[in-house]
Amino acid sequence: MPGVVPGRRGPLRVTVATAILSGAILSSGPVGAQTRGCTVTPYTDPPRQVLSCADGLTISAESGTAYKLIDRNRDGRPEGAEVTSRGLLIDVPPRRGGFQILAPHAVASVRGTVWAVDVSAQKTSVFVREGSVAVARPGGQAVTLQAGEGIDVEAGGTSLHVQRWSSERAAGLLARFGR
Known part of the structure; x- marks a missing residue:
């Protein structure tokens, strides 16, 4: 895998100078195009890539995740991401403003949370993990998740049920991002 030293557990910094965000699909394979002012750091334990932006936005993508950043006004500061497979861990500092994840079955919007x-x-x-997140089916009513809560939005389902996740389930998901 380019940019990753076999067996290395710590960060290997890769600075990305320029990018076109629309259509930039990222995965844990070769480092793809990003936004200016952001760096991508590949890790091997667990396998993931971490995108860190100057404004404090951090996105950890587990190995094999397919997503693209959304930068509608092309200012180099993404407002969201569309994810089609696998997982992301998103850390948005409160001062940054909102961020939105578009997934096949749900839309998650947030300000200042993990x-x-x-x-x-x-x-x-x-x-x-921290803060609160609004989750809705595309075009549907939203529910708000607080720290420690989760939701499974199933294809073809109609209702949304917020649940307190067990520590085992939460730890299992977060471990995929080295947390």
Whole structure:
């Protein structure tokens, strides 16, 4: 894997100078195009890439995650990401403003929090580690998750049920991002 030293557990910094965000699909393979002012750091234990931006936004993508950043006004400061498979852990500092994740079964929006999104063909799961996150089906009513709560938004389902996740389930998801 380019940019990753076999067996290395710590960070290996890769600075990305320029990018076109629309259509930039990231995965834990070769480092893809990013936004200016952000760096990508590949890790091997667990395998993931961490995108860190100058404004404090951090996105950890587990190995094999397919997502693209959304920068509608092309200012180099993404407002969101569209994820189609696997998982992301997102850390948005309060001073930054909002950030939105678009997944096949749900939309998660937030300001100043840490949360994870896990996408499969059958469902989109969202877990909040810190802060709160609004989750809705595309075009549907939103529910708000608080720290320690999660939700499974299943394909074809109609209702949204917020649950307090067990420490084992939360730890299992967060471990995929080295947390």
